[in-house]
Amino acid sequence: MASSDTTDPAFAHLLTYIEDSLAFQTSSYNDAYLDRRISARMRRRRVDEYEAYEELLRDDEEEQQALLDALSVNVTSFFRNPDVWEALRDVLRDLSSRGGRRDPITVWSAACSDGREAYSLAMLAHDDDQVDERRIEIVGTDIKREILRAARRGEYHASETNDLAEQLEPIGDWERYIDRDGDVFQVKDKLTDMVRFKRRDLIREDPPGTFDLVVCRNLFIYINAESKRAVFETLGSALETGGYLTIGMTETIPPECRDQFDPVEKRLRIYSASDAAAQR
Ligand SMILES: C[S@@+](CC[C@H](N)C(=O)[O-])C[C@H]1O[C@@H](n2cnc3c(N)ncnc32)[C@H](O)[C@@H]1O
Structure with a gap:
């Protein structure tokens, strides 16, 4: 199971990496939302700790793209509601x-x-x-x-x-x-x-x-x-x-x-x- 604790300093470290290196402004979004998306990617990659996921992310351009896609929620429809x-x-x-x-x-x-x-x-x-x-x-x-x-x-x-x-x-x-x-x-x-x-x-x-x-x-x-x-x-x-x-x-x-x-x-x-x- 992926750890899911937004007070973990490794979570903050990961968000800083995403903001500085992947140009996604994590600081504008709420932590619970970011954690849901990141934890889903961690489960996909069978990684339990934020720290290990950050390491993987640094070396894996495909995972960087997959995470960016997961973070942008573009769900919409014609005549929604x-x-x-x-x-x-x-x-x-x-x-x-x-x-x-x-x-x-x-x-x-x-x-x-x-x-x-x-x-x-x-x-x-x-x-x-x-x-x-x-x-x-x-x-x-x-x-x-x-x-x-x-x-x-x-x-x-x-x-x-x-x-x-x-x-x-x-x-x-x-x-x-x-x-x-x-x-x-x-x-x-x-x-x-x-x-x-x-x-x-x-x-x-x-x-x-x-x-x-x-x-x-x-x-x-x-x-x-x-x-x-x-x-x-x-x-x-x-x-x-x-x-x-x-x-x-x-x-x-x-x-x-x-x-x-x-x-x-x-x-x-x-x-x-x-x-x-x-x-x-
Ligand atoms: C869930 S969609 C909503 C689409 C549509 N308004 C609807 O209700 O169906 C949210 C959209 O907000 C955009 N978005 C996220 N952060 C934004 C920002 N800082 N400025 C402008 N658009 C942003 C995303 O790219 C995404 O397309």
Whole structure:
């Protein structure tokens, strides 16, 4: 059995090695999450101690890559948590009722992984006749370049554990937006044309603009309290007056950042920029 004790000095030593030599910022993530991922790799390699695993890692480039892959959680889907998407439809309708017919509605899918969240937003805009999709401008950002390349391609492969047709069910007639050839699903140009993908580190960098809707889901579950605060500061500063923020269904806003956001649909984690935020 691999030892699993995040207070073990060898664990801290291993994290420092990963941060300094493999360029993965362990200091931004929470220890329990890092330990789960590292211990899984240790079990795979039948190593019991952090120290022995660090030794192995130093000499084994394949294991370095396998660990980096294990540490990046890119799990996503189209219309993840369908209830949220029904509420986001109302958000897009509300934003559409504001401003002039040609005013852009800006949307940010922050930590967008392979882009399915950003394309879900684009489909929702097309699907709703109260929303003019020509007004919608979507930016998708993630820290990982490789995943952004996949997002730009907009090509997804179905598998037993990735039932894309089922994920797309909430939109009904999804073949209007995606070409299917067996297990390969290719997002059509009318969606890819609506989304720009850029690399951004949400913990350390400024937002890529200001937005009417910011969707940042399922990142906070992995990062530590300090990084969480930094990301909420960034998201808050990116919201237009009266703009909306959505976070993951199991995520919460840290108490010290709550005055910036008013709950709109608390259970679904949809908030609007508060008056306190506007005064900053
Ligand atoms: C679990 S995925 C969430 C994808 C999508 N938002 C969803 O809910 O389905 C988390 C994403 O956060 C990205 N990520 C991790 N750390 C980040 C950081 N510091 N800045 C930006 N993105 C980050 C990962 O690369 C990954 O694609």
